[in-house]
Amino acid sequence: MIAWLVHFAGVLLQTCRDILPITVIIFGFQFLVIRKPLANPRKITAGFVLMLVGIAFFLEGLNMALFPLGTLMASQLTAPEFLGIPATAPRTWLTYGWAYGFAASLGLTTALAEPTLLAVAKKVENVSGGTIRAWGLRVAVALGVAFGLALGTFRIVTGTDLYFYIVAGYGVVIVQTIFAPKVILALAYDMGGVTTSTVTVPLVTALGLGLAATVPGRNPVLDGFGLIAFAGLFPIIAVLAYVQLAHWLSNRKSKT
Amino acid sequence: MLKNRFIKQLFSSLFDLLPILAVVLFFQIAIIRQPIPDVLHLVLGMLFVVLGLALFVQGLEQSLFPLGESLAYAFARKGSVVWLLVFAFCLGFGSAVAEPSLIAISNEAARIAGQGHIIADSELAKSDYALGLRLTIALAVGVAILVGVLRIIRGWPIYYPIIGGYVAVAAITPFAPKEIVGIAYDSGGVATTTITVPLVTALGVGLATAIKGRNPMSDGFGMIALAALLAMLFVMVYGIVR
Numbered sequence: 001m002i003a004w005l006v007h008f009a010g011v012l013l014q015t016c017r018d019i020l021p022i023t024v025i026i027f028g029f030q031f032l033v034i035r036k037p038l039a040n041p042r043k044i045t046a047g048f049v050l051m052l053v054g055i056a057f058f059l060e061g062l063n064m065a066l067f068p069l070g071t072l073m074a075s076q077l078t079a080p081e082f083l084g085i086p087a088t089a090p091r092t093w094l095t096y097g098w099a100y101g102f103a104a105s106l107g108l109t110t111a112l113a114e115p116t117l118l119a120v121a122k123k124v125e126n127v128s129g130g131t132i133r134a135w136g137l138r139v140a141v142a143l144g145v146a147f148g149l150a151l152g153t154f155r156i157v158t159g160t161d162l163y164f165y166i167v168a169g170y171g172v173v174i175v176q177t178i179f180a181p182k183v184i185l186a187l188a189y190d191m192g193g194v195t196t197s198t199v200t201v202p203l204v205t206a207l208g209l210g211l212a213a214t215v216p217g218r219n220p221v222l223d224g225f226g227l228i229a230f231a232g233l234f235p236i237i238a239v240l241a242y243v244q245l246a247h248w249l250s251n252r253k254s255k256t
Numbered sequence: 257m258l259k260n261r262f263i264k265q266l267f268s269s270l271f272d273l274l275p276i277l278a279v280v281l282f283f284q285i286a287i288i289r290q291p292i293p294d295v296l297h298l299v300l301g302m303l304f305v306v307l308g309l310a311l312f313v314q315g316l317e318q319s320l321f322p323l324g325e326s327l328a329y330a331f332a333r334k335g336s337v338v339w340l341l342v343f344a345f346c347l348g349f350g351s352a353v354a355e356p357s358l359i360a361i362s363n364e365a366a367r368i369a370g371q372g373h374i375i376a377d378s379e380l381a382k383s384d385y386a387l388g389l390r391l392t393i394a395l396a397v398g399v400a401i402l403v404g405v406l407r408i409i410r411g412w413p414i415y416y417p418i419i420g421g422y423v424a425v426a427a428i429t430p431f432a433p434k435e436i437v438g439i440a441y442d443s444g445g446v447a448t449t450t451i452t453v454p455l456v457t458a459l460g461v462g463l464a465t466a467i468k469g470r471n472p473m474s475d476g477f478g479m480i481a482l483a484a485l486l487a488m489l490f491v492m493v494y495g496i497v498r
Binding site for chain 2: 018019021022023024025026029030033034038043044045046047048049050051052053054055056057058059060061062063064065066067068069072073076077081082098102105106109110112113115116123124127162163166167170173174177182183184185186187189190192193194196197198199200201202203205206209219220221222223224225226227228229231232236
C-alpha cells in the first residue's frame with residue numbers, strides 16, 4: 001500500500017509537469033493580454049487540482065485495466081486453443097475471424113456511444129435543415145469506425161503495408177471531396193479525430209500491439225501500430241458517402 | 257449541487273466505458289469462454305479509469321474550458337491577427353502536451369521501441385523518446401491550429417490544405433524509417449481527444465462567428481483534421497532526423 005502511494009505520488013508529480021504548459025499559457029494570456037481578473041479564482045484552482053488528480057488516476061487505471069485488457073483479448077482471440085487448431089498448424093487470415101469481429105463491434109459500439117459525436121451530429125442536423133439526420137450521421141460514422149478497425153486488424157494479421165491502405169483511403173477521400181457539397185467538408189474531415197476518444201485509443205492500441213505480438217511472424221514494432229489511423233480515416237469516407245446519399249435522395253424527392 | 261454534478265460526471269464516464277465493457281464481456285462469455293486472469297486487478301483499474309475520467313472532465317469544465325473559451329472569444333473579437341496566431345499556436349501546443357491518451361500512447365510506443373531495440377532499452381532512453389514524440393506531436397497541433405486560424409481569417413477553402421497534406425504524407429512515408437510509420441499514422445487520432453477537441457472547436461467556431469461572412473458550420477471546423485495530418489508529417493520527420 002505504501003509502495004503504491006509513493007508510486008502514485010510520482011505519477012501525480014509527472015502529471016503536474018504535463019499540465020504546466022497549458023496552465024501557463026492560459027493564465028499568461030489572461031493576465032498579460034486580456035488583463036482582466038479571474039471571475040472565480042477559487043473554483044478555477046479547484047478545477048485544476050481535480051484535473052491533475054483525474055489524469056493521474058486515469059493513467060494508473062489505463063495501465064492496470066485497459067492496456068492489459070487489450071493485450072488479453074488479443075492473445076485469447078489468437079490462441080491455438082481458442083481457434084481449435086494445433087499450435088503448429090498453418091494459419092491463413094481467415095483463421096482470425098473473431099479478431100475482426102471483436103475489433104468491428106468495439107468500433108461500432110464506442111462510436112455510437114461517443115458523446116462528442118452525438119453533440120456534433122445534432123448540430124449538423126439543425127444546420128442542414130433536416131436533410132442530414134443526426135442518427136444517420138452517427139450510424140455512418142460508427143460503420144466507418146467498425147469497418148476501419150476490422151480492416152486494420154486484417155492488416156496486422158496479414159502484415160501488409162500500412163502505407164498502401166492509407167494512401168488508397170486518401171485517394172477515395174480526394175475523389176469524394178470533388179463531388180461532395182463543400183459546406184460539409186470541414187466537418188467530415190474532423191470526424192476522423194472526433195471518434196477516437198480517450199478511452200478507446202489505449203484499448204485499441206493495446207489490441208493492435210497484442211495481435212502483432214501473438215500472431216506468428218508479426219512484429220509489434222513494425223505491425224502493431226496503425227489501428228487508430230484506420231479508425232480515423234474511414235469515418236471521413238463514411239460521412240462523405242452518407243451526406244452525398246442524403247443530398248441525392250432529397251434532390252430526387254424535390255424533383256418528383 | 258457540486259456533489260450532484262460530480263455524480264452525474266461519474267455516470268457519464270461510466271457510460272463512456274460501458275460499450276467497451278459490454279463488447280468485452282460478450283466476447284468473454286459467449287465466445288472465448290476461458291477464465292480471465294487477475295479479474296480483481298482489472299476491475300480496480302476500470303474503477304480508476306472511471307474515477308479519473310470523471311475528476312478530469314469535471315476539472316476541465318470548471319477551469320480550462322471556461323477560461324480557454326472566453327480567451328478564444330476575446331481574441332477573436334480583439335482583431336490583432338498576430339496575437340491571435342500566437343494564442344492559437346500556444347493553445348494547440350499546450351493542450352496536446354496535457355492530453356492524457358497521448359501521454360499513455362507515447363509511453364507505450366517507447367516501450368515497444370525499447371523492446372525492438374530501436375532505442376536503448378533503458379528508462380532514460382525510453383522517457384526521452386516518449387517526450388520527444390509528445391513534443392513533436394504538440395508542435396504539429398500548435399502549427400495546425402495556427403494554420404487553421406489563418407484559414408478562417410482569410411477564408412481559404414479547407415480542402416486545399418487537407419489534400420496538400422495527404423499528398424505530403426504519401427510523399428514522405430517512403431523516406432521515413434519503417435518503425436515510425438505506424439506510430440506516425442496513429443498520432444493524428446491520439447493527439448486530438450479530450451482537451452484539444454473542445455478547446456480548438458471553441459476557438460474555430462468563435463472565430464467564424466466573430467468574423468463577418470464566415471459560416472460557423474463550414475468554416476469553424478477543420479482544425480482537428482489539420483492537426484491530425486500535421487502530426488503524421490511531423491512524427492515522420494522526427495523519425496527521419498532523430
